[in-house]
Amino acid sequence: MSVRRVGILLGKEFSRGPRDFIFIFAIVAPLFISLVMTLVFGELFAEEPGLGILDRASSRVSDLAMQSPSVDGRRFDSVDSLKDAVESGTVDMGVVLPAGIDEMLRRGERTEVTAYVWGESLARNRTILTTVVDDIMREVAGHEAPVEIVTATLGDTESIPWNDRVLPLVVLMAVIFGGSMVPATSLVDERQKRTLTALVVTPTTLEDVFLAKGLLGVIISVVMGVLILAINQAFGTQPLMLLTVLAMGAVLAAEFGILLGTRMKDITTLFATVKAIGIFLYAPAIVYLFPQVPRWVGRIFPTYYIVQPVVEISQQGGRWPDIALELSILAGLITLLLVFLILNARRLKQQEA
Amino acid sequence: MNWRIVRVLVAKDLTLFFRNRYFALITGLAVFAYAGIYFAMPASVDEKLAIGLYAPQLPPVLEELQQEEGLTIEQAESEEALKDAVIEGRLEAGIILSAEAIQKLLGGQKARIELYFPSDAPDEFKEAIITLVRELAYLQSGQVLTVEVSEQVLGRDMLGNQIPPRDRMLPLFAVFIIMAETLGLASLISEEVEGRTVTALMVTPVNVRGFFAAKGVSGVGLAFLQAALLMAVTGGLNQQPVILLLALLLGACLATGVGFLMAALGKDLMSVMAWGIPVMLILSVPAFGVLLPGTVSDWIKVIPSYYLSDTVHLSANFGLGWDDVWQNLLILLGFNAVIISLGIAALRRKLQ
Numbered sequence: 001m002s003v004r005r006v007g008i009l010l011g012k013e014f015s016r017g018p019r020d021f022i023f024i025f026a027i028v029a030p031l032f033i034s035l036v037m038t039l040v041f042g043e044l045f046a047e048e049p050g051l052g053i054l055d056r057a058s059s060r061v062s063d064l065a066m067q068s069p070s071v072d073g074r075r076f077d078s079v080d081s082l083k084d085a086v087e088s089g090t091v092d093m094g095v096v097l098p099a100g101i102d103e104m105l106r107r108g109e110r111t112e113v114t115a116y117v118w119g120e121s122l123a124r125n126r127t128i129l130t131t132v133v134d135d136i137m138r139e140v141a142g143h144e145a146p147v148e149i150v151t152a153t154l155g156d157t158e159s160i161p162w163n164d165r166v167l168p169l170v171v172l173m174a175v176i177f178g179g180s181m182v183p184a185t186s187l188v189d190e191r192q193k194r195t196l197t198a199l200v201v202t203p204t205t206l207e208d209v210f211l212a213k214g215l216l217g218v219i220i221s222v223v224m225g226v227l228i229l230a231i232n233q234a235f236g237t238q239p240l241m242l243l244t245v246l247a248m249g250a251v252l253a254a255e256f257g258i259l260l261g262t263r264m265k266d267i268t269t270l271f272a273t274v275k276a277i278g279i280f281l282y283a284p285a286i287v288y289l290f291p292q293v294p295r296w297v298g299r300i301f302p303t304y305y306i307v308q309p310v311v312e313i314s315q316q317g318g319r320w321p322d323i324a325l326e327l328s329i330l331a332g333l334i335t336l337l338l339v340f341l342i343l344n345a346r347r348l349k350q351q352e353a
Numbered sequence: 354m355n356w357r358i359v360r361v362l363v364a365k366d367l368t369l370f371f372r373n374r375y376f377a378l379i380t381g382l383a384v385f386a387y388a389g390i391y392f393a394m395p396a397s398v399d400e401k402l403a404i405g406l407y408a409p410q411l412p413p414v415l416e417e418l419q420q421e422e423g424l425t426i427e428q429a430e431s432e433e434a435l436k437d438a439v440i441e442g443r444l445e446a447g448i449i450l451s452a453e454a455i456q457k458l459l460g461g462q463k464a465r466i467e468l469y470f471p472s473d474a475p476d477e478f479k480e481a482i483i484t485l486v487r488e489l490a491y492l493q494s495g496q497v498l499t500v501e502v503s504e505q506v507l508g509r510d511m512l513g514n515q516i517p518p519r520d521r522m523l524p525l526f527a528v529f530i531i532m533a534e535t536l537g538l539a540s541l542i543s544e545e546v547e548g549r550t551v552t553a554l555m556v557t558p559v560n561v562r563g564f565f566a567a568k569g570v571s572g573v574g575l576a577f578l579q580a581a582l583l584m585a586v587t588g589g590l591n592q593q594p595v596i597l598l599l600a601l602l603l604g605a606c607l608a609t610g611v612g613f614l615m616a617a618l619g620k621d622l623m624s625v626m627a628w629g630i631p632v633m634l635i636l637s638v639p640a641f642g643v644l645l646p647g648t649v650s651d652w653i654k655v656i657p658s659y660y661l662s663d664t665v666h667l668s669a670n671f672g673l674g675w676d677d678v679w680q681n682l683l684i685l686l687g688f689n690a691v692i693i694s695l696g697i698a699a700l701r702r703k704l705q
Contacts, residue, residue: 025630048477070481087507089646104499111500119508120646122400122515127423128481130502135484137500138491146458147490148465149483153472155440268540275533276382 001207009204009212013186022185023220030174030224034231048072049125050091051132052116054082057099064136065095071132083116092121093129105141164315167232168307169285174228175246175306176281179221179253180260181274183213187261188270206345213261214254221250225310234314241320242313248330249306255337262344284308305330358559362567363574366541370575383533384579387526388586394519400512401425403443404482407435408450412458414493422512439469446470446482458493466490509671516670518644523589524665525640527580528658531604532636534576536629538612542568542700543625546616551704561704565697569609576605584669593668596678600668603685604661610689611636613696617703639663657688 051071055062066073074091076082082094094116098104104111115133117126190196190209200206225246229235235242264270284304287297288311298304305326312318312326400423406415407429415426427444429435435447447469457464466486470479491498545551554564580601584590590597611632619625639659643666653659660681667673667681 068480069477070484083507108499113500113502115502115504117504117506119506119510120515122398123423123512124400124402125423126512127402128485131485131488132481133502134488134498134500137498138488138496141498143491143496143498145487145490146461146463146494146496147487148463149468149486150465151468151470151479151483153470153474154436155472268537268544271536272380276386279386 001205001211002203005204005208006212006215009208010215013212013216022181026178026182026220027224029177030170030228031231033173034170034228049093049121049129050074051129052076052082052085052091052094053097054079054094055097055101057097057101059097059100059102060140061097061101061105061136064139065133068132068136070128086116086118089118089120092118092125093133095133102140105137108141164234165288167234167315168288168311169282170232171225171228171310172282172285172303172307174224175221175249176253176256176303178224179217179250180257182220183217183254183257184260184264184270184274185267186213186216187258188264188267191261192266200349206349210258210341210345214251214258217254217257218247218250221253222246225250229310229314237317238313238319241323242310245306245309245313245323245327245330248327248334249303249310252302252306252330252334252337255334255341259337259341259344262341262348302333305333355558355563358563359566359570362554362559362563363570366567366571367574370571380575380579384530384583384586387530387583391519391522391526391587394517394522396517396519398515398517400515402482403427403445405429405435405438405444405447406450407432407447408455409452410455412450412455412493414489436469439471442471445474445478448486458490461494464490520589520670521644521666523584523587523669524643524662525637526583527589527601527665528604528637528640528662529633530580530583531576531601531608531661532611532633532658534572534579534605535608535612535615535633535636536625537575538568538572538609539615539619539625539629541571542612542616543619543621546703547621555704561701564704565613565700568613569606569693572609572612573602573605576608577602580604584665589665589669591669592672593674596668596675596682597665600661600664600678600682600685603682603689604658606689607657607661607685607692610692610696613700614692617696617699657685657692660685660688 048069048071051065051068051073052075053062053065053073054076062073062075065071066075072091074085076085076094079096082096085091086094096114096116098111098113101111101113113133115130187196187209190199196209199209222243226235226243229242260270260273264273280301281303283301284298284307287295287304288307298308309318309323309326309330312323316322402423403425405427408415411428427438429438429447432449435444435449438444439447449467449469451465451467454464454466468479468482468486470482542551545554551564555561559567581590581598584597584601615625615629615632619628635656636658639653639656640662642653642659643662664678664681664685667678
């Protein structure tokens with residue numbers, strides 16, 4: 001193996017990369033997916049029901065509704081836009097406040113309020129919204145709460161915000177996609193166009209080619225992993241440790257990509273395989289989405305040993321002893337895959353010969 | 354056009370597809386993976402707040418509250434039983450109303466009420482329950498709010514009959530499966546173009562029309578059968594099966610048209626596959642609108658697959674019939690005519 005030749009091949013991969021769709025896709029997709037996932041899951045599992053308010057007189061009722069932590073308040077400027085928002089489910093309930101409602105409430109005058117309710121709104125959301133609106137109106141009316149409420153929490157389970165739950169999936173996608181798909185497609189392409197055969201009849205060895213393509217995957221994977229963590233403000237306090245984990249994860253992904261690239265006969269088969277096994281690659285991150293699923297389920301999948309240390313470091317301030325076991329297993333998996341790759345390279349050499 | 358030749362070409366494409374056992378297995382596996390995800394998700398929606406209450410005597414207002422549609426109030430036998438139920442997650446919150454508190458509430462004095470939450474309850478939820486309990490106290494103390502709220506439900510009232518998330522996901526799955534075949538068809542054509550087998554075909558009695566017809570039938574057949582199989586396995590065809598099958602068929606035609614376009618625009622198999630992914634994602638966006646109502650605006654209607662996912666959603670989840678979805682189907686048909694024509698024209702130009 002020649003370091004100089006690997007360097008030249010890697011340089012070629014980088015100069016050709018910006019013209020290759022998968023290369024661009026590996027960079028753009030994680031950023032796009034990060035944005036979409038945060039929005040989608042943030043909205044899908046948002047706890048607060050939506051409350052729309054039409055208030056032409058800037059009443060205190062609407063100000064308090066916007067500040068309420070129990071509802072997601074939005075202001076509207078016409079009955080039509082409010083009704084549209086309710087009908088489409090943008091908000092669960094839309095309330096039209098009459099002019100001078102604050103004064104009417106303070107004076108205890110009879111007040112009529114129209115509320116539009118989205119037909120698909122859950123019963124619990126309707127109850128919460130009605131209660132919150134009533135409570136706000138009581139506050140404006142000057143009613144004095146006849147209770148002192150003392151709250152206490154029971155148990156030791158932790159509330160994990162959805163953004164934190166989604167992060168492992170986004171990080172895993174960035175590391176796995178860039179790390180595996182770039183070398184895999186590049187290798188399949190070279191095999192299909194027979195440029196690989198042309199290359200290995202020169203002094204360049206198959207190992208040089210594998211290493212150059214693997215390094216390309218590792219670099220893209222690490223850069224994207226770092227970028228996603230930085231965008232999500234989840235870099236934690238141990239950047240060096242995090243970089244080590246991301247680099248190891250990227251190596252595993254690149255090895256997997258090269259293995260796919262050597263085993264798949266064409267691009268169609270490669271994409272079909274990725275389509276089918278994708279769920280297994282991202283399964284550990286899906287386990288993080290649902291804390292009800294026992295954590296051992298995630299351990300079955302190799303990519304768990306990439307994502308768990310990342311979560312441990314970035315979200316729980318983990319240190320080396322906390323991630324030692326996972327990193328050891330990850331190192332074992334990297335070695336195992338390397339053995340497969342060496343065996344595979346021998347087989348491919350015979351084929352190319 | 355010679356239909357016998359078209360039939361032979363379709364048979365050749367399908368034989369090649371299924372001869373590659375690996376490819377056939379992977380395609381089948383994907384359909385069953387979607388079905389597996391569907392069945393793994395909850396089949397019902399728990400739309401009520403489950404709240405526990407321990408009180409030696411039930412205040413009248415709480416008896417009224419039990420009629421509230423969004424609440425399930427479970428009476429606990431002891432404080433300990435109530436706390437255990439909250440810790441185990443059977444109850445979302447627990448209220449302890451001591452005899453003294455009840456007396457004070459009935460006497461118009463300020464009472465102290467204890468509220469218990471599981472430690473993973475989000476703050477906004479805790480605040481909502483506190484507001485609810487405060488409202489009960491207001492009602493019990495006789496402080497009347499002089500506001501009359503007239504409620505008007507917009508759209509079909511689904512109270513007590515909510516659509517489970519897995520059924521909301523069904524249009525998304527169907528659209529994914531159909532649009533994935535866009536890639537399959539585009540790669541099939543691209544392979545023929547790259548391998549120059551299409552040029553070889555053109556010197557036989559097969560003409561360009563026959564070639565398109567054969568590829569169209571293969572593409573539509575594969576996409577339609579997979580989506581219909583998924584819908585059938587998941588029980589999605591229980592309501593309005595004819596409309597749903599027609600919508601899926603039109604969706605499969607759309608995928609075929611897009612497949613023609615991609616095969617014409619992509620310079621080789623690799624670029625066809627690579628550009629196919631963003632196209633697939635864009636066509637899947639309207640289905641996210643079904644999954645997350647209110648997150649997409651009207652611009653989504655410019656994406657043709659909107660009319661497919663909307664029809665599947667309305668007919669499979671609400672049982673809506675021809676009167677409600679004929680416009681969707683007609684627009685989808687119109688989009689198909691335009692896209693297939695464009696695809697054929699572009700591909701014909703490439704082949705020539």
